[in-house]
Amino acid sequence: MSRQSTRRSFLRAGVLGGLSLGTLAAGTGTATAAEQTIVSGTLVAESGAKVNRDKISAAGRSYHTGETDANGEFEIAVGTNSEYEFTVHKAESGRELQPTKDGMPHVYMFEEVTVDDGPVDLGEIVLPTAHILDIRIVTPDGKPLTDARPKIRDDGFGVDPYRILVDDDGYAKIIEADFTGFEVVESVTVEVEPPRGETYPDATFTQAVYVDRPTVVTATVSETGVSWDVSKSEEKPESTASTSGESTATATSADTTRETEDTGTEAQTTDANETTPDRPTRGFLSNGASAEDLGALNDPFVLTVGGFLLSVLGIAHNLVRGY
Incomplete structure (x- = not known):
């Protein structure tokens, strides 16, 4: 039966930090075969990604x-009568930080x-x-700090920092990846170690982040330390279709933007300060926006009476000439 992973916290930096360097390097514990059992x-x-x-x-x-094997199955021998945190690293040929983007976390403590x-x-x-x-x-002046060393941790479990570089725009990326950043989920810790030397503090600075959507963490490194800024992308709002099936216009700040969905046409932007000429009017003696100056001549009653009088005058004129 499938179930979501559970993430509680009884092991943190104290337990993980207590592991000897030799133990970490060897990749196995100190328990003898008689004291071990299997967790599978x-x-x-x-996301549908292959756990392989x-x-x-x-x-x-x-x-x-x-x-794991090609089907995501695993068996690990661990010491008996103990508690363990299990973590998965998206790897490639035994190397952590596989340079792929498929929705599977690069590091995740799952149980x-x-x-x-x-x-x-x-x-x-x-x-x-x-x-x-x-x-x-x-x-502080916005210049990328390419010599800094970034890391990420999930519940204390880190990744290989030598598989990470900082590009010319200041973004951390996995070596050989064609994208920046890392695929993670829920609570993680970002670590930044400034370049070594006299300019910056000789320390590692950390920032906790909860990732539930695409997130950008900006670390501004100065002589006194690191300031952090965390920004998350807004969820795309559901579009509201009009009765004709066309998308409706959306106004944003000083500009009005009209967007169409999947039409292949470029969105049009209209400056809010731009004015639209008044619609011209047509009158008896004038055309154009200045017709209001002769507003009386545009009145239907005046036009009717005027036409009648002109007709009478015309008839009278013809009678006089004919006489």
Whole structure:
């Protein structure tokens, strides 16, 4: 039976930081075979992405790694009578940070497990759809800081920082990727380490971010530290169709923008200060916008009486000439 992953928090930096450097380098814990049992499960991406040969790690009293097979199934031997956090890394040929954008998180802590002395089957776990988190690093005057070192963490689990670079516009990206940013979801931590030297503090600065849509984090690095700005893209509003089936105009600030849906035509923008000429009027003796100066001559009654009088005068004139 499929179920959404659960994310509770009993293991944080204290437990993860307590793992020895040798343990992390080896990728396995210190438990002997007699003290181990198997935790298994199947990962399925909600986005429809293929979970294939992706890295799985389990951190607790000891640290263990493995990977999924081509169907997203995994088995990891862990120490008994302990608690573990399980994380998936979207990997490629054993390397973290696969340079693809498919809705599967690049790093995601998907389950916290209490292990007794027997095997544990987690069943099928659905990974939520991830969104792009862009990280931009600049100086106070807006200049990209390409020598800075950005990182991301999910519930304390990081990614390989040597797979990340900062491009000429200041955006963090995965090496070999044709896009900037990382696919993550829910609560993550952004880390920025300024370039080493005398100009900037020798420290790592962090910012917690909740990602539920495309998000941009801007880190402005100065001599005194880092200031953060987090912006999220607005959800696209549902369009309201008119009775004729055409989209309606939407006014924005000083400009009025008329948009059509899927017509292939370019949106038109009209300056709100632009005036439209008055509609010209037609009168008995004049045409144009100045006709109001002769408004009396445009009155139907006046025109009728005037026409009658002119007719009488014309008849009288002809009679006089004929006489």
